[in-house]
Structure formats: C-alpha cells, structure tokens
Amino acid sequence: MERATSEEPLAYRAVRGGLWVALSAYWTLAFGFVANILLTRMLAPEAFGTFALAMFFAQLFRIQTKLRLGYAFGQHPETTGESLGTYAVLEGAAALGGLVLMGMMVPVLRALGYGEQVVMAALVLSFAAFVEGIASIAGTLLEKGLRFGATSLYQSLVFPLSYLPAFWLALHGGGVWSLVAQTTVYSFLLLGLLVIARQGMPHLWRARWGFRRDLALSFLRFGGAAGLWLMAGTLFAQLDNFLIGTFVGVTVLGYYDRAYRIAQWPALVFNAVLARTVFYTYARLQGDRERLEKMMTMITWAIGMIASPLALAILLTAREIVLLLYGERWLPSVVFLQILIAFFVVRPHLEHAGVLLNATGKPGRAAVLQWIQVGVLGIAGVPLTLQWGALGTCGAVGLALAIGWVLAWFFLRRDLQLDGLQALELWRMAVVLLTAILLVLLLSDLLEPFSLDAWASAVLKFVGVFICFYAVMLAIDPSTMRERMMYLWTWARKR
Template sequence: MKRRTVSALLWKFFERGGRAVIELVVQVVMARLLAPDDFGALAIMLVFVNVGNVIVQSGLNTALVQSSEADEGDFSTVFWMSLAVSAVLYAAVFLAAPAVAAFYHMGHLAWPLRALALVLVVNAYNAVQVAWVQRELEFRKVFTATVASVVASGAVGIAAAIAGAGLWALVAQQLSYQIVNCLVLAAQVPWRPHLVFRVSRACELFSFGWKLLASGLLDTGYRSLSDLVIGKQFSASQLGYVSQGNRYPQALGSVLDGAIQPVMLSAVSRVQDDLSYVRRLVRRALKTSCYLVMPCMTLFALCAEPLVRMLLGEQWLPCVFFMQVYCLTYALLPIHTTNLQALNAMGRSDLFLKLELVKKAYGVAFLLVTAFVLQDVYLMVGSYLVTGVISTFVNAYPSKRVVGYSYAEQLRDIAPGVALSAASAALAWPVSLFALPDAATIILQALVMGAAYLGLSRLLRVEALEYLLATAREIVAGRKHRAEG
C-alpha cells in the first residue's frame, strides 16, 4: 500500500506541477496579449460553467472512489446520469446566455458563453475517467493527459490571441483543454460506457453523492458569488485583477496540496475500517502538505510585486495586493482539504455538507457587508482570509470524533511549517530593500528563504523533512534494487 501510495503521489505531483508550469507560461503570454476586461469576462462565464460541472458530477465521481463495491456497471450508471444532466444544463445555459450578457452590459458575451458551456458535456465522460484512475491509483495516466492537454490548449489559446480573437482566445483555450484531456485519457483508460443503468445502484451512489453535490454547490456558488458581485458592483477590469491575483496562488496550491489530497482519499478509502491506520495517514498528509505549501505560499506573497511586474507587466500591478491575500489564504489549504477528504473517505458526506452550510453562512455575510455596505473590493478579498482562518477550526472540529484527530493536535502538527515559514520570510524580506532588478530580487529572496527554511528544519530535526528524505531514499534504493535485479 505504501509503495502504491507513494508512486501515485509522485505521479500526481508531476501532473499538477507540469500543468502549473506550462499554464504559467501560457497565462503570462496571454496576459500580455489580452486586456484585463477579457479575463474579467472569462471569470463571469466560468461561474456558470463551474457551477454546472458540480451539478454534472453530483458527487458521484467521489462516490465511485469511496465505494468498496463499485464495478463496471456502476461506472456506466454514473456516466449516463451525468450525461443526461449535462445535456439539460447546456440547454439552460444556451437559452440564458443573452440575459447574462445583458445583465452585465456585455453584449458580446452570449456566444462565447454558449461555446464554453460545451465543457459540461465533455466533463460528463471525463469525471468518470478520473474516478476510475483515482480508484486504481493510476495517476500516471492523468499526468500524461494533463500535460498533453495543457500544451495543446496553450498553443490554441496563444495562436487565437495573436490572431486578435480577444475573449474567444480564452474560450478556445478552456474548451480545447477539456476535449484533449478526455481524448488522451480515453486512449489509456480501459473503461468504456456500456448500455447499463442500475436504478438501485444509482440511488445508493446518489445517497452518498447528493451531500457532496450540495456541498460543492455551496462552495462553488460562494466562490462564484464573489466574481458575480465584483463584475456587477465594481467593474470587469477590477474582476480581471482579482481573477489574476487568485489564479497563480491557486495553481501553486493545486500543485502541492492538490497532489496529496486525491491520493489520500483513495488510500484512506481502502483502509477505512482500520481507524488507527486512517489516523496515521491523515496526520501524515497534513504534516507533509503544510510543510510544503506554507513556505511556498509565503515566498510567493513576498515576491508578488516583482513577479507581477516582470512577468505580466506594469498594467497588472493592481493585482499584487489580491495575490498576496490569496497566497496567505491558500497557505491554510492543507488544513481544510485534509479534514474534508478524511470525512469523504470515511463515508461521512453528511458531516461534509453540514460544515459547508456553516462556513458559507458567515462567508456570505462577510462578502455582502464588504461589497454592498463598505463597498470596498480590497476589504472584500481580505474577508476571504478571515473566513479561511475561522474555517480551519470548523473543518477540523468533526475529525476528533471521526478519526480521533483533534484540532489541538492538528495545530501542533502544523506549527513547524508556520513558524519556519515566518522566520525564513523575515530573513529574506530585507533583500527587497536593495533596489535590485526584479529577477535578481526574486532569485535572491528564494535562495535566502529556501536555505533558511531547510537549514532550520535540519537543525531542529523537523519530522516532515525527515519523512520526506527517508521516503526519497527508499524510492531511490527500490529503483536501484530493481535495476540490479
């Protein structure tokens, strides 16, 4: 189990990392070719697509991973359910597109939205493919599909932007990514949909999945609400700055924490009857994820201004504040995702839903007050950090009862990552006072903070680093042994 889990983790990390690096290059090029208004319009359209994707999946892909009895017939049943839902949703978006365009005073938005919504139909198939890969811990296949789709969609998007397609370049990039990803996975994954639909199993899977559907709608709706409010209450340009400020920290978080959590879900689902083993897996995931995510997010926030100026250009400097706030917000990501994935893996989607209801209640309250009462987009984005801090306790609260892992224990486990990140950043910050070129400032701050973080970790014998080094040695030794054999 450990060998399969570590192998899956490595491939998931490569997949997330490869995607992030290529997407970074593509986004930098497109940000220089397109206007903030185009990215703001895309953010508005993605609200409807992202909410639709949650409904299409309906929590059923996670139900397939979590269920110990899922077979080929179950996968086909879920596919036909998802396909039917996606067709209905696409028709709804198609008809509503002109009204959306009129509401935001963007007459050009209707047809791009209709084209982008085709992603919903593709995802009906893609979500089941990914569930099969997660269940079998075959993350190498996702790596191949992701890299191929990012490269292909990046080329399509950049070519369209150079040709002057404007917003359509972003639509072409999003749509081509999903289509290529689905095709490459289809070439690797042996599962194919059959003309099988089991009503009884559909009901059983949905009894688990509907809670995740409701939770997903709450989460996606909450995040989407901010985009809708900024686009309407402020401006498309301001939304473009907020969207860009969120995009890069989110990508970094998905590389690090996003590589660990799907693997943890699959691993815990396989041993959910052994509570002590589950607790060890959850603790290991939280410690490792925090140790990797927190210093990276802290360094990103530290270097945000020279990074934006060097990569995106002076016209994007208004997004620096938003980027720094999102970096600190995503630094808390491991606490949220570890606890929530543990609940899912243990089959407690009911608790997952209850937590989402609580979090979104105060989250929406903060959002509405800052947007409509205080009318300040900076306070609005800053409220996400406050919400994130409060939510660490909310998400961790049920874990003591479900897996025997209390909030106090979690705080002790993440304390090394928090303290070392803060100390290392304090040592690296003075570099910004030297008035060096942007590239030199970024490189020197990264070197100082990296050396300080690793040096202090070795000096204090931090457990997460010792575990990562031991695992790396084990992998190298195993490969050497297989090569000699």
C-alpha cells in the same frame, strides 16, 4: 507483519500513481504557467475579467459538480457492468442537464443587464463542461482502478495542444474568446480517455451493462453530499469574481483574477498533485485507524513543508512577481496578491480536510464545512465589496478561510477522533512561518542599500525564504525532521 505485506501492492500502486500524477501535474502547471503569462501580456484586463465572470455562471448552473457521482462510484467497493452502467447513465444525464439549464438562463442573464459577451462566453463554457463531463466517465473509471499513469500521460500530451487556438486568437484580436477556446478545445481532447479506458479495461466494456435503481439512489445520496462539498468549493473560489464583476467592474476583476491565480500556487501543491491519489488511498485505509492517522500526519507535514514557505515567498516578492511575469500595466494586482496570499497559506490544509472527510464516509460534514465558508463570504462580501471594492472582497475571503480553518480541525477531532497531532503540526508550522518572516525581513533590510533589480531581488528573497524556513524547522524539531526525511528517502529507494 502480515498486514503490511498484504498492503504492499496497494502501497506500491498508490506511490506509482502518485508519481505519475506528480509528473503530469508539474508539467501541466509549468506549461500552463508559461502559457498564461504570455496570454496575460497579450490580452487586456477586461478579457480576464469577462472570462472569470462567464466561468462563474457556467459553473453555477453545472449540475454534474453538484452531484459528484464520480466520488460515489469511486468509493463503491465493486466495479461491475451494473455499477459502471448505472454510474455512466447518471453522469451523462447530469452533464446534459447542466447544459440545458445554462441555455434556459441565458435570457435571464440578459435581462439582469450582463453584457452579451459575458452571456455567450458562459454558454460556450457550459457546452465545454458538458463535453468534459462525458470524458470524466472514462477518467473516473481509470482512476478508480489506480491507472493514474494512463490518464496523466494523456492529459500531459493534450494539454499543450489546447493552447494553440488560444494563442492564434490572441494574436488576431480574439480577446476573451482566446481563453474560452483553450477551455473548450481541452474538453474535446479529453474525450480520448474513452478510447484509453476501452483498451485498458476491455473486460468492463465486454460486460453486460445495466442500470440498478437501488444503486443509482445510493450513488445520488453519497455523490449528492460530496457534490455539496465540491459545489461549495466552486462557489467559494468564484463568488468573489461575481461580487467584483457585478459591483465593481470587469477591469478590476481582471486585476483581481490575475492576483488570485498567483495566490493559488500553494493550494495547487495539494489539488494538482495529492488530491487525486489521496482520496482513493484514504478510502481504502478508513478501516485501519493507525495507518490512516500516520498517513494524515505525513500529508499534513508535506503540505506545510512546500506550501508554507512558497506562500511566504510570494508575499514578500509580490511586486517583483507581478512586474516580471505580467508587466507594468498589471501592477494594480499587487495589493490584491499581498492580501490574498496571506490568507491562502491555510487553504491546502482546508482542501486536505475536505478530501479526508469525504474518503472516510463523511461527505455531509465536508459539505457543511465548505458551505459555512461560502456563507461567510457571501454575507460579509456584499457589504465589504460595496464599501471598499475589491479590497473588501479580499477581506471577506480571508475571514471565510480563517473560520473554515478553525472548524475543519474541530470536525476532524470530533468526527474522526484524532489525537490532536494534526493541529500540533499546523501550530508548529505557524511558529516556523513567523520566525522565518522576521529573518527574511531582516535580510531585506540588509539588501536595501544595494538597489537590486527586480530579478535579483525576487531570486534572493525566494531563496532566503526557503533557507530560513527549513533552517528554523530543523532547529525547532530536528529529530522529527530527520525521521520524516529518512522515511521519504527510504520510500523513494524502494520505488
């Protein structure tokens, strides 16, 4: 009882931070969702294809994400002038180094035959990444202190403002530069986090900052391993863009990019809402095996309860979604969406496994997991793309995710000595999904004679998927369902 009482402040701070992050994430997701629908209707597929290819190169040569020093600083137990000064110097140098490297690669990209618009967009996006990197120093400091409210509120306010120049340029024929402008303006607006950090943590700004070589080496070792994981994640998310943009063309890449964005919706449940708070909470609980495992079980269950039915709903309403959101000219995206979303149902769980391995001091294992997926995508992606175009790329993505899913739970059981409960959660979810698919297909057959329009068909299928999913889940294991729902209800009331 003493341990639970002593941890209550941390629990409440984590919950409060999670609520702020959730509110901010859902607001930015909702606004970005609507804004991108409007931009998609205003811009041609070539604009999105060019932007996706340029973003691949900007991220490829970005040094900061390869080191991931923020993870190292976040996991370091003390926040002093020396640790903060050491982290700030390393982070700033890494941000600048990425911009310099991108500038050096400009003539190389031109020599390889990439268009001038792709090359210049990549250079501007690299400059935006440099600015964002400077702002991330303050963001990491605030989040390490569990001050998620300040960062979340500020990001919620400035995110809509970043779209103003994007819409203006789109209305005036700006093409790909509309998308580049949004990313660049948002990066500059994030510099305001420096002011928030200075006002919210004045004692750290008054402290004597220093640079310790031994601490820098420690940050580089840990951050480098974590950075390998995140770099692999970035490559995995964008290597398919490179394959399609290089071997097929930017127009097809534009269709694929819009489908990929929709397929990411289930993963955003974890990335946008849980990942920021879960890492720091796992890091603090890594010495308490019982509570760590209980939290892992709850997170796995929560991800499945939201991401799984959402993925199924998207799979069954892919045509209606593309038609209603983007318009008829984007219908070539439907086939890509149907293939990708079938594989992406496991992606939130892979992201969760990576965060868990990093937070418990095993960043190297997380990096190995991601790099194996990148290797599978790269090795299988080239011949499959050359043979079947973007459809072949979709197949390579699915193969990489399937192999990653198997390896993730093997690593967790071996390195963290899990009792198999997490795997049981996923297998239970798989059974529920298959049963729900059969029920929804039966529902679709019953609705077929009524010739419903796109809106009515999409709404009925979406609602039907969630009802069938939760009904089957309750029927399979009613006691667990009630227990966890009561736990969440009690948790919310205490807040």
